[in-house]
Amino acid sequence: MSRRRETVTLRMLADGLGVSVSTVSRVLNSPGDAALRWGSAATIERIRAYADERGYSPNPQAASLRTSRSGLVGVLVPRLQDFVLATIYEGIEEAAVENGLSTFVTNSLDDPGAQRARSQMMIDRRVDGMIFGDAHLDHLVVDEVADRGVPLVLVSRRAGDHVSATCDDVLGGRLVGEHLVRSGRTRPAILAGQAFASTSHDRVQGAVEAFAEAGIEIPRSRIVHGPFDAAGGRIAAEQLLAAGDVPDAIFATNDFAAIGALGVLRDRGLRVPDDVALVGYNDTPLASEILVPLTTIRSPMHEMGRRGVELLIELIGGGSPAPELLEPVLVVRETA
Amino acid sequence: MSRRRETVTLRMLADGLGVSVSTVSRVLNSPGDAALRWGSAATIERIRAYADERGYSPNPQAASLRTSRSGLVGVLVPRLQDFVLATIYEGIEEAAVENGLSTFVTNSLDDPGAQRARSQMMIDRRVDGMIFGDAHLDHLVVDEVADRGVPLVLVSRRAGDHVSATCDDVLGGRLVGEHLVRSGRTRPAILAGQAFASTSHDRVQGAVEAFAEAGIEIPRSRIVHGPFDAAGGRIAAEQLLAAGDVPDAIFATNDFAAIGALGVLRDRGLRVPDDVALVGYNDTPLASEILVPLTTIRSPMHEMGRRGVELLIELIGGGSPAPELLEPVLVVRETA
DNA sequence: GCGTTTTGCGCAAACGATTGTGTAAATCTC
DNA sequence: GAGATTTACACAATCGTTTGCGCAAAACGC
Numbered sequence: 037m038s039r040r041r042e043t044v045t046l047r048m049l050a051d052g053l054g055v056s057v058s059t060v061s062r063v064l065n066s067p068g069d070a071a072l073r074w075g076s077a078a079t080i081e082r083i084r085a086y087a088d089e090r091g092y093s094p095n096p097q098a099a100s101l102r103t104s105r106s107g108l109v110g111v112l113v114p115r116l117q118d119f120v121l122a123t124i125y126e127g128i129e130e131a132a133v134e135n136g137l138s139t140f141v142t143n144s145l146d147d148p149g150a151q152r153a154r155s156q157m158m159i160d161r162r163v164d165g166m167i168f169g170d171a172h173l174d175h176l177v178v179d180e181v182a183d184r185g186v187p188l189v190l191v192s193r194r195a196g197d198h199v200s201a202t203c204d205d206v207l208g209g210r211l212v213g214e215h216l217v218r219s220g221r222t223r224p225a226i227l228a229g230q231a232f233a234s235t236s237h238d239r240v241q242g243a244v245e246a247f248a249e250a251g252i253e254i255p256r257s258r259i260v261h262g263p264f265d266a267a268g269g270r271i272a273a274e275q276l277l278a279a280g281d282v283p284d285a286i287f288a289t290n291d292f293a294a295i296g297a298l299g300v301l302r303d304r305g306l307r308v309p310d311d312v313a314l315v316g317y318n319d320t321p322l323a324s325e326i327l328v329p330l331t332t333i334r335s336p337m338h339e340m341g342r343r344g345v346e347l348l349i350e351l352i353g354g355g356s357p358a359p360e361l362l363e364p365v366l367v368v369r370e371t372a
Numbered sequence: 373m374s375r376r377r378e379t380v381t382l383r384m385l386a387d388g389l390g391v392s393v394s395t396v397s398r399v400l401n402s403p404g405d406a407a408l409r410w411g412s413a414a415t416i417e418r419i420r421a422y423a424d425e426r427g428y429s430p431n432p433q434a435a436s437l438r439t440s441r442s443g444l445v446g447v448l449v450p451r452l453q454d455f456v457l458a459t460i461y462e463g464i465e466e467a468a469v470e471n472g473l474s475t476f477v478t479n480s481l482d483d484p485g486a487q488r489a490r491s492q493m494m495i496d497r498r499v500d501g502m503i504f505g506d507a508h509l510d511h512l513v514v515d516e517v518a519d520r521g522v523p524l525v526l527v528s529r530r531a532g533d534h535v536s537a538t539c540d541d542v543l544g545g546r547l548v549g550e551h552l553v554r555s556g557r558t559r560p561a562i563l564a565g566q567a568f569a570s571t572s573h574d575r576v577q578g579a580v581e582a583f584a585e586a587g588i589e590i591p592r593s594r595i596v597h598g599p600f601d602a603a604g605g606r607i608a609a610e611q612l613l614a615a616g617d618v619p620d621a622i623f624a625t626n627d628f629a630a631i632g633a634l635g636v637l638r639d640r641g642l643r644v645p646d647d648v649a650l651v652g653y654n655d656t657p658l659a660s661e662i663l664v665p666l667t668t669i670r671s672p673m674h675e676m677g678r679r680g681v682e683l684l685i686e687l688i689g690g691g692s693p694a695p696e697l698l699e700p701v702l703v704v705r706e707t708a
Numbered sequence: 709g710c711g712t713t714t715t716g717c718g719c720a721a722a723c724g725a726t727t728g729t730g731t732a733a734a735t736c737t738c
Numbered sequence: 739g740a741g742a743t744t745t746a747c748a749c750a751a752t753c754g755t756t757t758g759c760g761c762a763a764a765a766c767g768c
Contacts, residue, residue, distance in 0.1 A: 045754055057716045061756060075716060093496045097433035097442065098754035101723045106433065116458045123453055129478060138497060140476040142465060160429045161474060261679035296661050325602035325632050325662055381724055392748045397726060411746060433723035437753045 043088045053086055060087070064094075100162070109348060110158030111141040112151060113169040117129055118264065120290075120318050120337055121169050124191055126168060127341020135349060137164070144170045146230065151177040159186060165348045171195035172232040187351040191344040194359070199351060201343040201360040202331065203335040205235050208364035209242020209287075212315050212331060215366055216243075216285045217250040225258040225283035227272045227293050236261070239289045239317060250353040258283055262293070269296025277304060284312060285372065291316035291323045291332055297372075298326070313372035329369035336362045380426045389422055391415065392471040396423070396602055400430075403688060436498070444658020445684060446494030447477040449505040454600065455628075456654050456673055457505050458528055471685060479625035480506045482566070487513040495522060495651035501684045507531035508568040523687040527680040529570040530695070535687060537679035537696040541571050544700035545578020545623075547669060548651050551702055552579075552621045557649055561606045563629050572597070574630060575625045575653060594619055594686025595697040599630070601622070613640060620648060621708065627652035627659045634662070634707075649708035665705035672698045 055075075062074040063083045071080045100106045111128055125141055127220040132139045140158070144151045151170065155177065158166060166189040173177050175195035181188055182198065190200035216224055226243060229236030244254055245309040259281060262272035269288055273296065276283070286301075290293035294316030301308055308314050308328060314324055319334035343360045350357040386393040391411075398410040398619060399419045407416045436442045448465055449457040461477055462465055468475045476494070480487045487506065491513065494502060501523040507514050511531035518534065526536035552560055562579060565572030580590055596607035605624055609632065612619070622637075624630035630652030634644065642648050644664060652659055655670035679696045686693040 046756095047754075057755080058719080058757075059717055062717095063752095065756085080714080095437070095754050096497055097436040098723090100433040101431070101437055101725085102746075102756045104723075106689070116452060116461060117455060119453060119455070122458055125452060126479060133478070133493070138476055138493075140474055142464060157469070157474075161432055266658055266746080269660060292658075294657065299661055299663055302663055322602055322628075322631065322658070325606060325635055327638055328634055382726095383724075393725080394727075395747060397724095398747095401726085415746080431724050434753090435726070437755090438726045440753075600750080625728080 041123070042246055043048060043095070044092050046092075049083070049087055049090060049092055052090070052294050053083060054254070055083070059083070061240050064092075096315070104162070106162045106164045107137050108158075108161060109137050109139050110155070110161070110166040111139050111169065112144050112154055112158075112162040112166065113141060114146045115143050116141065117226060119292075120264075120321050121192065123337040124169055124276070124341040124344075126310075127338040127343075128191070128345055129341075130338075131342040131345035135345065137345070137349075140166075145324050146170055146172070146232070148172075148177055152180070155181050155208055159184065165189075165352050166343050167191055167348060169193070171198070171200075171234075173234055174232065177204045186204040187348060189347045190343050191340050194238075195234060199346055199347055199357055201340050201357055202234070203337075203340060203362045205238030205364070206242040208317065208333045208335065209239035209244075209289075210246045211242075211245025211366040212239075212287050213243035215314060215331075215368065216287070216315070217246060219313065219372065221284045221285035223258075223281075224252070224254055224285040224287060225276050226254065226260070227269055227276070227286060227290075227297060228261045228289040229264050229289045231261050231294070233296075236289055243287050252259075257281065264293060265289040266292045266296040266299075269293030269328065270300055271296075271297065273297035273300040273358055282306070282312070284317070285313045286312055287317075289317050291318050291330060294330055294332070294371075295322065295326060298328070298330075309370070309372050315372045317336075319367055324369065331369045331372040334367050379600070380428050381431070385419070385423055385426065385428055385557040387418060387424070388668045391419070395419070400428075414688050415668045435463070440498070442498045442500055443473050444497060444499045445473050445475050445681070446499040446502045447475050447505065448480050448490055448494075448502065449477060450482045451479050452477065455612075455656050456600075456626075457528065459673040460505060460677040460680075463674040463679075464527070464681055465677075466674075467678040469680035471681065472686075473681070475503075481508055482508070482568070484508075484513055488516070491517050493620070495520065501688050503527055503680050503684060505529070507534070507536075507570075509570055509573060510546075510568065525680050525683045525687060527608070527676050529592035530574075531570060535683055535693055535695055537676050537678060537683055537698070537699050538570070539583065539673075539698045541574030541700070542578040542581075544669045544671065545575035545580075545625075546582045546651065547578075547700065548575075548623050548653075549579035549582025551667075552623070552649060552708065553582060553588070555649065555708065558588055559594075559617075560588070560590055560621040560623060561612050562590065562596070563605055563612070563622060563624040563633060564595050565600050565625045565629070567597050569600075572625055575623075579623050591691070593617065594598055600626040600629060602628045602632040602635075605629030605630075606636055606662035609636040609685060618642070618648070621651070622648055623651045625652075627654050627656040627666060628665055630668070630707075631658065631662060634666075645706070645708050651708045655703055660705065662663075667705045667708040668703050670701045670703050 046057045063071045142154045160240045168194045171190045171193045194200045194202045262268040316330045316332035319332045321331040323332045347357045382393045385396050399407045478490045505524045505528045507529045530536045530538045547573040596605040596608045652666045652668035657667045659668045683693045
């Protein structure tokens with residue numbers, strides 16, 4: 037009972053209907069009444085019905101060959117294992133499908149060599165455009181791709197003046213800083229994440245500014261960089277506390293780093309939030325499920341992905357869209 | 373200084389060299405000395421050098437049109453936000469790239485409608501094969517795709533007798549059961565995950581068998597199903613404890629569910645592992661970073677993805693590979 | 709009722725690769 | 739050194755679309 041699935045071509049439709057391939061092609065590619073431009077109402081109806089009946093679906097590689105538009109968009113992320121990027125990608129994928137595009141995504145691990153190699157691979161595949169979730173502040177690799185004339189947009193991290201869909205990380209950092217200032221913290225520390233990521237840079241900057249406005253300066257020794265995951269947070273927190281200079285607040289620029297830090301604080305017998313306030317970033321599901329619910333910043337990750345695609349489509353269409361800056365929200369729970 | 377990147381074609385190479393396109397094509401497609409079949413050593417050298425110099429990269433859609441091999445593999449997962457599937461996908465992507473394939477991945481959310489729609493989309497894109505990470509035990513959708521003649525392999529979850537690369541979940545469940553029996557637990561409960569997933573089914577079965585062999589039967593009321601995440605674990609654990617029948621061990625078939633359950637246990641003032649032992653599954657990084665390090669099962673997720681691709685390649689090549697059953701390992705930490 | 713416009717479609721040339729077949733010249737066989 | 743074989747390529751068809759151009763017949767204008 038398995039239906040014959042010999043892939044059906046335009047030619048087969050044309051032969052079956054007794055019209056020419058060109059007519060079939062034009063009719064099937066014109067939505068609604070626009071098809072009247074290419075045939076009589078009766079013919080159009082016949083063509084559409086028959087295509088439907090035969091289960092016609094155009095061969096994208098053939099179309100692509102002719103039109104030199106592939107309907108493919110390449111996505112680079114540091115790592116899909118990272119919940120934040122995975123969520124952004126879900127937004128990208130959702131919006132892409134809605135617009136008839138296919139995405140393919142790959143991990144760069146933030147390694148410039150891999151970024152170049154993967155970009156090249158995508159360009160070789162003739163993508164219509166690219167989305168970078170792993171841009172570095174120096175935007176070297178992104179520039180190279182842009183120079184080749186590939187339309188691209190950045191998500192998650194901004195860089196240079198490439199079009200981007202990001203969250204306002206300076207504001208996010210500021211919200212955290214102001215919250216900690218309000219609750220009387222005077223000796224804050226920051227687990228900053230990777231120095232090459234605008235997310236780290238901007239969140240730190242926002243928090244530093246907020247404290248500065250309250251007359252509190254954060255010494256360099258209390259700002260420590262490291263990977264954006266639990267292990268990274270643990271190591272950074274240990275490094276911080278090893279200095280002997282115990283802070284009364286820790287702002288981890290990522291929820292997972294915060295969870296890592298939480299473990300270290302417990303191990304040292306420090307109470308949260310009584311001895312040390314702890315704030316994360318991104319409002320990961322685990323943030324609320326963790327033993328002591330984490331105060332954090334909610335950022336619209338899914339939406340960021342969607343907007344990224346929309347910007348890219350504008351760009352491909354020849355437009356010059358403005359960057360998108362989404363708004364973060366402070367979520368106060370129990371750790372600060 | 374931006375190098376002219378007018379995409380260079382075979383014809384351009386041929387014209388530049390004064391040979392025919394066919395020769396260029398054959399030479400460039402033959403590795404090493406195999407090319408001697410198609411031209412003199414000198415010509416071959418000239419062609420390769422020139423192709424290199426001009427930065428030639430073949431147009432995959434043109435090649436695909438001719439050969440009807442796309443070099444594309446479609447991957448369906450329940451959700452990339454899930455760390456386990458994201459890791460498996462990393463393995464898939466890595467192995468795919470090594471073999472000159474490109475993958476595109478999409479979330480089905482375990483919804484059969486979405487599974488059908490996305491499969492169709494991939495078939496329309498003329499994928500060479502598919503990898504399902506979201507097969508249901510009833511294998512309805514997978515069967516439909518298989519009937520269309522698309523080579524496919526399953527990862528993570530087995531189903532029917534489709535070729536699959538999975539972990540031995542019955543053994544994994546058994547390891548957990550035996551460990552709990554050894555430590556004297558007699559009233560175990562299981563947070564089982566989704567009933568349609570073989571992972572849930574098999575892990576439960578393994579644990580049940582292990583207990584049965586020790587003369588302990590687990591009543592149906594202490595096996596509760598639910599989603600594989602922290603919130604799901606929380607809800608399932610609450611449901612379990614609401615029954616008033618407090619177990620002395622909980623086997624969560626997923627680390628995130630275990631973390632959710634951990635919160636519930638704490639809230640009720642139950643000590644882990646003294647009052648209740650807790651075991652997770654998959655050895656997620658968070659499992660060791662969490663406040664009280666989680667006893668869990670380590671499963672080779674990355675490797676599973678890699679093996680999946682290798683199986684698919686065999687299948688596409690006309691082989692009929694045997695399913696791959698990888699081995700789980702018990703990791704005893706502090707919760708059981 | 710004769711030009712002019714519109715309607716309704718078909719022809720054929722691309723797009724860039726792959727690959728079966730053909731064929732000069734060079735080399736070998738004895 | 740004549741025939742057989744091998745070497746080193748070239749020709750041209752083909753994959754399934756898209757799209758510029760062309761052209762009958764019908765409809766229209768006056």
